[in-house]
Amino acid sequence: MSEKLVIGNWKMNGRTGRNADLIAALKALPAVCRDGVGVAPPAAYLGQLGAALAGTPLALCAQDVSRFAGDGAYTGEVSAAMLADLGVRYVLVGHSERRQYFGEDNTVLADKLEACRQSGLTPVLCVGETLAEREAGAALTVIRSQLSVLEAYAGRALVVAYEPVWAIGTGKVAETGQIEEIHQEIKKWLLQCGRGADNIRVLYGGSVKADNAEAIFSVPGVDGALVGGASLDAETFKSICNAA
Numbered sequence: 001m002s003e004k005l006v007i008g009n010w011k012m013n014g015r016t017g018r019n020a021d022l023i024a025a026l027k028a029l030p031a032v033c034r035d036g037v038g039v040a041p042p043a044a045y046l047g048q049l050g051a052a053l054a055g056t057p058l059a060l061c062a063q064d065v066s067r068f069a070g071d072g073a074y075t076g077e078v079s080a081a082m083l084a085d086l087g088v089r090y091v092l093v094g095h096s097e098r099r100q101y102f103g104e105d106n107t108v109l110a111d112k113l114e115a116c117r118q119s120g121l122t123p124v125l126c127v128g129e130t131l132a133e134r135e136a137g138a139a140l141t142v143i144r145s146q147l148s149v150l151e152a153y154a155g156r157a158l159v160v161a162y163e164p165v166w167a168i169g170t171g172k173v174a175e176t177g178q179i180e181e182i183h184q185e186i187k188k189w190l191l192q193c194g195r196g197a198d199n200i201r202v203l204y205g206g207s208v209k210a211d212n213a214e215a216i217f218s219v220p221g222v223d224g225a226l227v228g229g230a231s232l233d234a235e236t237f238k239s240i241c242n243a244a
């Protein structure tokens with residue numbers, strides 16, 4: 001895909017005042033950049049950002065979604081229908097922090113993907129290996145097993161994000177050769193399971209910063225980025241979006 005997509009994942013950060021400042025700065029991005037930019041605030045601030053982004057090309061994104069699709073007695077959960085109601089377009093599904101701290105596996109993630117499909121949301125399925133898995137030569141096996149959740153996903157709308165766990169929040173960005181290899185493998189896998197890989201963006205995530213963004217975006221097969229820490233600083237995030 002030619003047009004890059006850059007999503008800022010704020011993780012569990014933000015306050016109403018700071019959010020407003022950050023969004024005001026992003027609205028000042030040139031229109032050509034704003035088209036492929038999304039922001040994923042904590043669920044608590046989706047309403048605030050939905051209102052702030054209304055009428056702009058910036059995409060509202062969610063960091064997670066309930067596996068339960070219908071309304072009901074699921075205390076603490078936020079459904080896909082609620083996200084759609086707030087104007088959300090993309091939803092992160094299976095971020096490594098969800099897998100690590102909340103035990104999310106393919107059974108849970110299959111439900112989340114289906115909930116997204118039912119509400120017309122585009123899931124961003126996050127995959128990636130730990131350092132131990134890479135050192136054991138198991139990176140591709142792990143990623144293929146994470147991708148296998150897509151075999152039961154009937155939706156067309158899809159983004160995949162390759163985020164090596166060892167590169168998240170560590171400042172250790174994967175080498176361009178490693179990124180290219182995994183992105184090509186993900187695209188090959190998508191094709192093999194009958195998905196037109198040309199229509200599916202594969203993003204890279206893990207210590208993307210202003211000073212490495214251009215190099216990462218020029219790697220063949222990289223269709224954008226999922227940015228964590230660097231998306232909390234307006235100027236840094238803007239530089240990354242401009243590099244895309």
Ligand SMILES: O=C(CO)COP(=O)(O)O
Pocket residue numbers: 009095163167168169170171205206207208226227228229230
């Ligand atoms: O997890 C990430 C985005 O989802 C990446 O985080 P960092 O950019 O802070 O490494």
